[in-house]
Amino acid sequence: MKLTSGPAGSTRQSTMEGTGFADSRQQEAGAVAQRQTVGESFVADPRMTARDVAVYYGDKCAIRSISIDVGCNEVLAMIGPSGCGKSTFLRCLNRMNDTVPGCRVTGEIRLDGEDIYAPSVDVVPLRARVGMVFQKPNPFPKSIFDNVAYGPKIHGLTRTKAELEEIVETSLSKAGLWEEVKDRLQEPGTGLSGGQQQRLCIARAIAVSPEVILMDEPCSALDPIATARIEDLIAELRLQYSIVIVTHAMQQASRVSQRTAYFHLGDLIEVGPTERVFTNPRHRLTEDYITGRFG
C-alpha cells in the first residue's frame, strides 16, 4: 500500500490565534506543531476518506479536524487514552453517531468517493456496506441461523431459501464458526460462548457483503484464547475487506494492523505503518503513550 503524508491543510488552528504577542506566537507555533497529524494519514487507493471531521456532543467538541484514509485490504488500528475520541471517530464512518441525541458531525467522509453524509444517502444500506462489531457481543434474540440470515433478508440479497442458506454457511465459515455450529443452527445465538457470539456477530456483518468492517474493542470481553481466534480471523478478513479497529491493547494493534493511528484529547496526533509507529514514533505524545508514560 502506498502511503502519503498529511497535507498542510490538516493543521488545526490554534486557539491562541491573533494574540499579537511574540511569546504567544511561539507558543502558538508549538501548539500547532503539536496538533498537526504527523506521519502517513493518506493512502494512494483509499476505500474511505475522512477530511476535517469534527464531532460535537451538544457544545462539547469531542474530536477536531480529523483527516485520514482507510485503505483497501488494510487493518487500521486506532489507539489512544480513554476519552480521546477513538469510538466517536469510528462511529462517524457508518453514521452511527446519527443515533446519538445532540451529536453533530462536520467535515466530509467518503466511501468509494461517495459522500456518506449527503442528504440522499440511506443509512440502512450504508451500514451494510460499512458494518460494525461492538465491544460486547450482541447477537439478536434469535436462532444462530436467523442472526446471520436477518441482514440478507431485509436487504433483499437473496431470492431463494437455498441462496439464503448458502450465504449463512459462507458467512459462518468466513467467521470461523461453521464447524462449531453447523449442527445447531436453530439454537439461540445467545446460547453460544462469548467468543463464539462475537464470531457470530462478525458473520452477521459479513453476510450483507460489507466493504468495511468497523470493530470497537471487539476482544475486550473475551478470554485470551477467544481473542487469539478473533485476531486470526481479522488477518483473514483483511484479504477481502477493509477493517478499522479500536483497541486499548497496543500488543493487539501491533499484531493485527498494518497502520496505526494515535488519538490524544480529540486530536489525531500520528498515523503510520504499525511497526514504525511502535518502534520509532515521530511525535512525543505517541512515544509517551506507547512507552507507558501517558494514559
Ligand SMILES: Nc1ncnc2c1ncn2[C@@H]1O[C@H](COP(=O)(O)OP(=O)(O)OP(=O)(O)O)[C@@H](O)[C@H]1O
Ligand atoms: N453520547 C455522548 N454524549 C456526550 N459526550 C460523549 C458521548 N460519547 C462520548 N462522549 C465524550 O466524547 C469524548 C470522546 O469519547 P469516546 O468514547 O469517543 O472516546 P474513546 O477514545 O473511544 O474512549 P474509550 O477508550 O474510553 O472508549 C469523551 O470526552 C466522552 O466523554
